[in-house]
Structure formats: structure tokens, C-alpha cells
Amino acid sequence: MIVGILGGGQLARMLALAGHPLGLKFITLEPAKDACSAAVAEQLLGAYDDESKLSELADKADVVTFEFENVPADSVTLLSSKIPCYPPANALAITQDRLNEKKIFNQLNIPTAPYRAVDTLDDLKQAMEKLGTAAILKTRREGYDGKGQARLESAADITTAWQTIAGKPAIVEGLVPFDREFSIIAVRSRTGETACYPLTENSHKRGILHSSLVRTDDPLQALAEQYINKLLNEMSYVGVLALELFQVGDQLFANEFAPRVHNSGHWTQDGAVCCQFENHLRAVCGLPLGSTRPLGHIAMLNLIGELPNINPILSLPDAHLHLYDKTARSGRKIGHINLCCKDKQQLEQQLNALQSLL
Amino acid sequence: MIVGILGGGQLARMLALAGHPLGLKFITLEPAKDACSAAVAEQLLGAYDDESKLSELADKADVVTFEFENVPADSVTLLSSKIPCYPPANALAITQDRLNEKKIFNQLNIPTAPYRAVDTLDDLKQAMEKLGTAAILKTRREGYDGKGQARLESAADITTAWQTIAGKPAIVEGLVPFDREFSIIAVRSRTGETACYPLTENSHKRGILHSSLVRTDDPLQALAEQYINKLLNEMSYVGVLALELFQVGDQLFANEFAPRVHNSGHWTQDGAVCCQFENHLRAVCGLPLGSTRPLGHIAMLNLIGELPNINPILSLPDAHLHLYDKTARSGRKIGHINLCCKDKQQLEQQLNALQSLL
Numbered sequence: 001m002i003v004g005i006l007g008g009g010q011l012a013r014m015l016a017l018a019g020h021p022l023g024l025k026f027i028t029l030e031p032a033k034d035a036c037s038a039a040v041a042e043q044l045l046g047a048y049d050d051e052s053k054l055s056e057l058a059d060k061a062d063v064v065t066f067e068f069e070n071v072p073a074d075s076v077t078l079l080s081s082k083i084p085c086y087p088p089a090n091a092l093a094i095t096q097d098r099l100n101e102k103k104i105f106n107q108l109n110i111p112t113a114p115y116r117a118v119d120t121l122d123d124l125k126q127a128m129e130k131l132g133t134a135a136i137l138k139t140r141r142e143g144y145d146g147k148g149q150a151r152l153e154s155a156a157d158i159t160t161a162w163q164t165i166a167g168k169p170a171i172v173e174g175l176v177p178f179d180r181e182f183s184i185i186a187v188r189s190r191t192g193e194t195a196c197y198p199l200t201e202n203s204h205k206r207g208i209l210h211s212s213l214v215r216t217d218d219p220l221q222a223l224a225e226q227y228i229n230k231l232l233n234e235m236s237y238v239g240v241l242a243l244e245l246f247q248v249g250d251q252l253f254a255n256e257f258a259p260r261v262h263n264s265g266h267w268t269q270d271g272a273v274c275c276q277f278e279n280h281l282r283a284v285c286g287l288p289l290g291s292t293r294p295l296g297h298i299a300m301l302n303l304i305g306e307l308p309n310i311n312p313i314l315s316l317p318d319a320h321l322h323l324y325d326k327t328a329r330s331g332r333k334i335g336h337i338n339l340c341c342k343d344k345q346q347l348e349q350q351l352n353a354l355q356s357l358l
Numbered sequence: 359m360i361v362g363i364l365g366g367g368q369l370a371r372m373l374a375l376a377g378h379p380l381g382l383k384f385i386t387l388e389p390a391k392d393a394c395s396a397a398v399a400e401q402l403l404g405a406y407d408d409e410s411k412l413s414e415l416a417d418k419a420d421v422v423t424f425e426f427e428n429v430p431a432d433s434v435t436l437l438s439s440k441i442p443c444y445p446p447a448n449a450l451a452i453t454q455d456r457l458n459e460k461k462i463f464n465q466l467n468i469p470t471a472p473y474r475a476v477d478t479l480d481d482l483k484q485a486m487e488k489l490g491t492a493a494i495l496k497t498r499r500e501g502y503d504g505k506g507q508a509r510l511e512s513a514a515d516i517t518t519a520w521q522t523i524a525g526k527p528a529i530v531e532g533l534v535p536f537d538r539e540f541s542i543i544a545v546r547s548r549t550g551e552t553a554c555y556p557l558t559e560n561s562h563k564r565g566i567l568h569s570s571l572v573r574t575d576d577p578l579q580a581l582a583e584q585y586i587n588k589l590l591n592e593m594s595y596v597g598v599l600a601l602e603l604f605q606v607g608d609q610l611f612a613n614e615f616a617p618r619v620h621n622s623g624h625w626t627q628d629g630a631v632c633c634q635f636e637n638h639l640r641a642v643c644g645l646p647l648g649s650t651r652p653l654g655h656i657a658m659l660n661l662i663g664e665l666p667n668i669n670p671i672l673s674l675p676d677a678h679l680h681l682y683d684k685t686a687r688s689g690r691k692i693g694h695i696n697l698c699c700k701d702k703q704q705l706e707q708q709l710n711a712l713q714s715l716l
Contacts, residue, residue, distance in 0.1 A: 017375060020371075020398060020683070021679060022668075022679055023668075023679075023681035023683060023693075025397060026397075274678075282672065287669065288672045290672065291675040291676065314646045314648065315646040317631070317649040317651070318649065321379060322379040323381035325378070325383075340631075342651075
């Protein structure tokens with residue numbers, strides 16, 4: 001079976017690395033000449049909205065998926081008319097607009113931070129009054145890794161924030177005084193079977209995921225699973241879905257979801273029986289899902305910006321290096337390291353050692 | 359760093375799959391147009407003794423290794439004069455001749471079955487008299503997976519056996535009444551560091567490895583490690599080495615070694631912290647070795663000949679499928695399945711279920 005992927009970045013690369021052992025082959029549509037998936041997947045060089053390339057992809061592939069959620073909706077509609085395309089276009093449409101995303105959470109009784117839609121500077125002023133708290137302004141479309149966002153501590157920040165997002169349609173959210181940031185990764189098959197990985201506690205730096213710590217047996221696991229299963233079933237979803245959550249006491253507030261394999265699930269490559277990449281492919285290709293059972297005490301650290309000396313990292317007994325074949329550049333994710341240890345003490349020791357190396 | 363590989367079969371494919379996450383790139387020299395490593399490694403299409411292709415490989419790669427031991431010795435000598443080439447040429451030279459292989463075992467006080475060199479039919483007759491037992495006749499060169507071998511139950515089989523191997527230079531070995539067949543996989547770095555995986559108990563069918571069962575904490579582990587470490591150090595070896603052993607009571611007899619990643623080590627892909635493929639690359643590229651710690655209760659089954667329905671296999675919770683992208687053909691290895699379970703009972707149950715599917 002040949003899997004087409006819109007996008008040829010590190011997620012496509014890791015999908016292909018996980019999928020070759022299943023006997024799958026890969027073809028990407030990607031405009032960058034130095035795509036980091038190119039060593040492990042055939043590449044159609046072209047824009048995501050190039051109709052002739054999209055047709056070629058549909059002709060060559062048996063099923064299509066995507067590695068990021070900002071693929072033009074028209075491209076997915078075109079592909080869906082020709083071959084099976086998962087996750088479904090409706091999930092993309094929802095996640096491409098933060099307002100729709102909040103609405104589906106509310107509709108499914110999944111709590112979120114208070115928010116208001118903002119189309120004008122005046123909307124923003126009124127919203128800030130209603131929220132009565134520090135807030136974050138986010139463009140409705142095309143934001144990721146902290147881009148297209150501005151934080152407002154008070155009404156004094158309104159003009160600057162509005163300029164930061166260039167006056168695009170937006171939502172403004174009251175800041176939740178959260179205890180921890182979590183995400184849960186789940187997968188749903190074509191036949192409606194679902195499976196969830198354990199909760200992951202995430203820490204961000206400058207809007208970019210910095211590290212994840214796997215929280216096996218967290219008391220909030222059942223609640224998180226309930227929320228993500230509602231989403232999966234409501235959207236008749238197929239593939240891996242990531243849901244970001246804020247914990248406040250014994251409550252969880254949904255922040256956003258990503259209809260794809262997710263950075264906070266990279267630990268599954270070495271820390272779960274079947275990783276998120278393989279499970280996404282199993283779902284998309286109509287195969288049975290794999291086990292999400294975690295293997296030990298696990299953490300993931302991103303490599304951002306420059307590549308450190310890899311030798312001391314490889315000398316840590318339970319470290320697994322994953323490089324993306326990307327040129328180092330400030331703020332760019334170029335790889336990650338998974339630590340999978342047999343006990344908590346080993347994890348703490350090696351995590352400390354690793355942090356001192358980065 | 360670019361790794362050149364002589365050979366583009368499944369071992370090259372799995373080396374490349376394990377090496378991309380380390381940031382390595384791969385180029386193979388392989389005469390087959392449908393090489394199964396082609397989806398994950400650049401390929402120079404050419405014979406292993408094509409001097410211009412060998413020079414091109416040396417120019418493009420930073421280090422060279424090989425995926426099988428019957429590469430022409432002259433090719434390795436040529437490559438070694440140009441770039442680092444591991445495992446070293448002397449290890450290849452020894453393993454390419456079963457007589458030399460037996461001699462190094464004897465020289466290092468590693469027990470073997472009784473054997474005699476056989477160059478003529480008369481040699482074979484005399485050897486059978488001396489051995490006084492059932493025996494196996496093996497060509498000194500180019501045998502693998504049971505090819506170039508003939509079994510002799512008694513003197514009556516001498517002529518047929520001699521014809522089977524076409525009268526090539528050979529050795530004849532007395533059959534050891536072994537309890538079990540083992541192998542041990544070890545790795546040695548450029549700096550002389552070594553690491554061993556747990557013993558694997560192997561079963562063969564028609565001369566081809568059928569399945570492996572990992573024997574963590576076997577009382578013979580220390581003896582096997584002593585033997586393989588002697589070999590590694592004697593040959594100033596770099597890379598993964600596999601040593602096949604027969605167990606008779608509390609003794610181990612060396613059968614043969616393979617200077618490469620080995621089928622009986624495929625379980626390490628899912629059952630060890632760092633798999634044999636990654637460890638071979640770490641050694642060859644001058645990186646620190648990875649941990650050989652096993653993860654649970656583990657077995658490996660080969661897929662030979664035809665591809666079964668993969669869905670029920672993928673439904674087993676702890677099964678990992680590894681297909682080689684090879685056309686099915688009688689007696690051909692086309693993939694394998696690793697089972698890695700958290701307890702012995704789970705392994706037994708799933709192994710039974712798996713065997714009923716194959």
C-alpha cells in the first residue's frame with residue numbers, strides 16, 4: 001500500500017520510518033527542495049494547492065494523510081473526491097479555525113477557558129472588559145508554536161496586541177491559572193476502535209514545546225480519555241489526534257487539538273509498544289490498532305536551534321536520539337531525545353544529566 | 359555522516375531505518391534493481407567487484423560496512439585503502455573460510471565440534487573413519503542458510519554428499535548431540551568498548567532460522583560472553599558480531615560466526631534498549647555504544663516463503679511486524695515478527711497464537 005502525505009517535514013519522515021516495516025511505501029507532496037522526509041519517502045516537489053500535483057498524488061497513492069493542519073482545505077476536498085483521505089476533512093476544517101474548535105468543545109461539554117470572538121479592535125476592547133483578566137489573543141487561523149499570538153496583561157496592552165496579530169480575525173481567551181499543561185494522544189481506526197496513550201505533562205519555552213514527561217496512572221487519565229473519545233467519535237475521526245489540556249485542580253480545560261501526530265507524542269517511539277506514527281498509519285490504512293501500553297518511566301526533550309555534541313547524549317544508557325536532518329536555525333526544532341527508564345530514579349538521574357548537556 | 363553499505367538487502371534496509379534517527383545517511387552498492395533497501399537508502403547499481411562503483415562509493419561515503427560476509431575480499435581491500443571500513447577485512451577473511459574460522463576458535467580455546475579439512479573424496483572417506491559418527495560436510499566458502507552443506511549419517515552417504523557440494527574444498531564436522539542451539543550477539547566500538555546482548559535460543563527448519571527465543575539470565579551467558587569477547591578482541595573487531603553456539607550440558611561449542619548484524623538478533627529492534635542495527639552503526643561511525651538491556655520476555659519468528667494475512671498478526675497486543683519489501687518466494691525470508699511481552703505467560707500465549715497464524 002502506498003501512503004501519500006501532504007507535507008514532507010519531520011512528521012512525514014517519522015511516519016515513513018515507522019511505516020516501512022509494515023510494508024508501506026510513501027510519497028509526499030512538499031514544496032521545499034531540502035525536505036527532511038526525502039531520504040525515506042518519494043517526493044512530489046510542488047505546492048500544497050498545485051492541482052496537477054494533487055492529482056498525481058491521488059493517482060500514485062492508495063490513501064492520503066497530512067502532517068500538519070494548515071493544508072488548504074480545498075486540497076483535501078479535491079483529494080477526498082479521488083481517494084480515501086484521513087483524518088477527515090471536517091476535522092481539518094474545525095481545527096483550522098480556533099473559533100470552531102472552541103465551539104465543538106463547548107458543544108461536547110468539554111470545559112475551556114472563557115473566550116470571545118474578535119473581529120475588530122472594538123471587539124477586543126469589549127472582550128477584555130467582559131473577561132476581566134489577563135488574556136491571550138490568537139488569530140483564528142494559521143497559528144502554531146506560539147505564532148499569531150499576543151498576551152495581554154491588562155487593557156493597556158490592547159493596541160499592541162492587535163498590531164501583533166495584524167488585525168486578523170481572532171479569539172481572545174482569559175488566561176487559566178493552570179497547575180500543569182497536559183496533552184493526551186489517541187487514535188481511532190476506520191472501524192471506530194479507539195486507544196489512548198497515557199497523559200503527558202508538557203512544558204513550553206517561548207511558545208515551543210520544550211519537554212514532555214509521561215504521567216502513567218495519573219488520576220486525570222480517565223477524564224482526559226472521556227474528552228478525547230467524545231471528539232474522536234463526534235468527528236468520525238480516523239488517525240491520531242492530540243488534545244492539549246490545562247489542569248486546574250481536578251479539572252481539565254481543553255486548549256486545542258491537532259488532527260495529526262504530535263510533538264508531545266514523540267516519546268511513544270521508544271516508550272510505548274506501538275508508537276503514534278505506526279498507530280496513525282495503522283488507522284489510516286485500515287489495519288488493526290496497536291497497543292498504547294507504556295514501557296517504563298519516560299520523558300522527551302526537544303532539540304531546538306543548534307545541535308549539541310551528540311556523544312555524551314548517546315552515552316546515557318536510556319537515551320534515544322531522533323534527528324530530523326534539518327539545518328540548525330534559532331527556534332527551529334531539529335530533533336528530540338526520548339528517555340525510557342526502568343524506574344523513576346533512573347529517569348530523574350538521566351534527565352538531569354541530559355538537561356545539563358543541552 | 360554518510361555510511362556506505364556493500365549489499366542492499368533487508369539487513370541494509372534495517373540498518374538504514376535504525377540509522378536515520380541518528381542523522382546518518384546511507385548509500386548502498388548492490389547489483390539487484392529491486393533492492394529492498396532502495397526506499398530508505400541511495401543505491402549505486404553495480405556488482406560488488408566493479409572497481410569504478412567501489413571508487414564512487416568510497417568518494418561518496420565517510421565510512422563503509424557490509425551486510426553480508428561473502429563480499430569479495432579484494433573489494434574490501436580496495437575500499438579499506440581509501441576510507442575507514444568496518445568490520446575489519448581480517449574478520450571477513452576468516453569467516454569466508456570455514457577452516458580458518460575453526461582454527462581461530464581452537465587458537466582461542468573456544469571448543470568446537472571435531473572436524474577435518476576435506477579437499478578430495480579420499481580426504482572425506484578418511485575423515486569419516488576418524489570422526490566415527492554422523493557428520494556434516496560444508497564447503498569452506500560461500501555457504502549460508504544451509505546451502506553448500508550435506509549431511510552424512512554413515513559412510514554410505516559419502517559419494518552423494520561429495521556430489522551435493524560439487525567437490526569443492528570443504529570441512530567435515532562430527533555432529534554434536536546438542537541440547538539447544540544458541541547465538542550471542544555482541545558489539546565492539548572503535549575504542550575497544552564491548553557490549554553483549556542476552557543469549558538467544560534458535561530453532562532452524564531446513565537449514566533456515568525459524569525462530570529465536572531470548573534467554574535472559576541464562577547460566578551460560580557468562581561463558582558465551584567470554585568466548586565472543588575473545589573473538590572481538592583477537593580480531594580488533596569493530597561492529598556487531600554474531601556467534602552461533604551449540605549447548606551440550608554445561609558446555610558451549612562454537613559453530614560459526616557472522617561479521618555483521620544477524621537474523622538471530624532481529625528481536626533487539628523491539629526487545630532491547632538499543633538494537634543491533636543501531637549499535638552496529640554506532641560502532642562503525644565511532645559513536646558510543648548503546649545499552650543492550652533487554653525489555654521483557656521476547657521471541658522472534660521469521661516469515662519465510664509467503665506472506666500471511668497481516669491483520670490477525672497486528673491484532674496481537676505485543677507483536678511487531680517487520681517486512682522487507684521482498685517478493686514472496688519459497689524458502690525466502692520476507693520478514694519477521696518480534697514479540698516483546700511483560701511476562702512469560704503473555705509471551706507463551708501470544709507465541710502460540712502467532713504460530714497458529716503462520
